[in-house]
Amino acid sequence: VDQSGRTAAVVARVRRLVHDGTLREGDRLPSTRALAAELGVARGTVVAAFEQLDGEGYIRTRQGAVAVVAASVTVRADDVVRPAHRVPDGAAADRAAPLDARPGLPAVTAIPERDWRGAWRRAADEPLRNTLSDPLGTPVLREQVAASLSLSRGFAPDPSRIVVAAGTSEALSLVAEALRAHLGRAPRIAVEDPGYRTGRRALTSAGADLSPVAVDDDGLDPDALATLERIDAVVVTPTHQYPLGSVMPVARRRRLLDHAARAGVLVVEDDYDSEFRHRGAPVPALAALDTAGSVLHLGGFSKTLDPRLRCAYVVLPRPDGTQGAAAEAVVTARRARGPVVAEPVQAAVAHLVRSGALRRHLGRVRRDYTHRRERIAARAAAEHGLEARALNGGLHTVVTWSGPATGRAVAARTAAAGVLVTALDEYDVTPGRSPAGVVLGYGALTLPELDRALDTLFAAVHAPD
Numbered sequence: 001v002d003q004s005g006r007t008a009a010v011v012a013r014v015r016r017l018v019h020d021g022t023l024r025e026g027d028r029l030p031s032t033r034a035l036a037a038e039l040g041v042a043r044g045t046v047v048a049a050f051e052q053l054d055g056e057g058y059i060r061t062r063q064g065a066v067a068v069v070a071a072s073v074t075v076r077a078d079d080v081v082r083p084a085h086r087v088p089d090g091a092a093a094d095r096a097a098p099l100d101a102r103p104g105l106p107a108v109t110a111i112p113e114r115d116w117r118g119a120w121r122r123a124a125d126e127p128l129r130n131t132l133s134d135p136l137g138t139p140v141l142r143e144q145v146a147a148s149l150s151l152s153r154g155f156a157p158d159p160s161r162i163v164v165a166a167g168t169s170e171a172l173s174l175v176a177e178a179l180r181a182h183l184g185r186a187p188r189i190a191v192e193d194p195g196y197r198t199g200r201r202a203l204t205s206a207g208a209d210l211s212p213v214a215v216d217d218d219g220l221d222p223d224a225l226a227t228l229e230r231i232d233a234v235v236v237t238p239t240h241q242y243p244l245g246s247v248m249p250v251a252r253r254r255r256l257l258d259h260a261a262r263a264g265v266l267v268v269e270d271d272y273d274s275e276f277r278h279r280g281a282p283v284p285a286l287a288a289l290d291t292a293g294s295v296l297h298l299g300g301f302s303k304t305l306d307p308r309l310r311c312a313y314v315v316l317p318r319p320d321g322t323q324g325a326a327a328e329a330v331v332t333a334r335r336a337r338g339p340v341v342a343e344p345v346q347a348a349v350a351h352l353v354r355s356g357a358l359r360r361h362l363g364r365v366r367r368d369y370t371h372r373r374e375r376i377a378a379r380a381a382a383e384h385g386l387e388a389r390a391l392n393g394g395l396h397t398v399v400t401w402s403g404p405a406t407g408r409a410v411a412a413r414t415a416a417a418g419v420l421v422t423a424l425d426e427y428d429v430t431p432g433r434s435p436a437g438v439v440l441g442y443g444a445l446t447l448p449e450l451d452r453a454l455d456t457l458f459a460a461v462h463a464p465d
Ligand SMILES: Cc1ncc(COP(=O)(O)O)c(C=O)c1O
Pocket: 103, 104, 166, 167, 168, 169, 170, 196, 237, 242, 270, 272, 300, 301, 302, 307, 312
């Protein structure tokens, strides 16, 4: 590493300490001599770094005095959501990094440190064993999942029907692989259009052929599904269509289930963010209405806890129902793939569920998400020709407008201004399906960040082409 590389490393290190709140306004930095000795670099390297940091406004240096952290860059206490030592190193904490308002991230940092650490301590307390993991998942986690589904989703599966997966995407790929083995050919799977891109990728890479089905204000249209021939499975988000946010009404749910039972279609219910309904009555799972045994229900902890856990679950349809053989194929595929979620992760998650920590966390973040959605609704209402949709539940909004700008043009403009959002048409299977719009995730944004994202977005929508 040359001198400039070492200088850059010192600069980056100090910036990071300021961003994560370790260094605050007025804090004194060590002398250049002391810091050089501590870091094992030449004093000139530190002097150059301090000059650069002064120029960037991070610190103030004066001849003959110690350098101090400048006021303008100090993170305000209310901006720091998480304790300083939990701020990730590197890009995410870098001031120059864009604000990521793409959908997907929940308020992970709102999980109380005590609960989080407690769960991992419990996981570490599990006795060591000379046996392999059960590929279907640990009994404790499967029991906890079954119990919480019966409390919150309106159906009470037996724990033996629950299979652990490494996120919804792994679950979808598992299902596609199971169907392929069971049918002896590529499964034909209907997907929502617009819909979940990562899910589509998981299905196709496991060998499925996809057929798009249009969604409207009531979600996927079962009549449109019925016009497709020889469909083996359909993947739906009935509680909160992704990304448009519609809720499938009960009448349509019944039509979908009737068609599925008659045509032998496996209905894969992706229940990814049903815990967050901000308005209206809670919506039970599609699986709660399923009497024929057509529904395979997918849930997970990516929205309620942390997507980095990669912990999700499949609830298999009844063994004696219309999809009993497909359910058996999923179990076979799970055993063949082997365990995918490390047992300590399963133990920690099970503890967060059983101890009530997850329930308390959800109670708190629901209120935060409601504030955020109200802020979005109020601010969008004040903007001419602009609409914020999909706000009755979940962690994202769909912003559409009447002007000529395309979603991609607006997303490119906001990106240039340091805010990342996703163009709505990125979710389209059929080009041109969606109106001009962007999807903005608000789960992980503080209110000031949300305001900044909205300011940037509204300016980008109104900007002349
Ligand atoms: C429609 C949908 N399903 C599922 C998930 C969760 O995916 P995973 O469980 O793989 O983290 C998401 C996350 O963005 C999603 O948007």
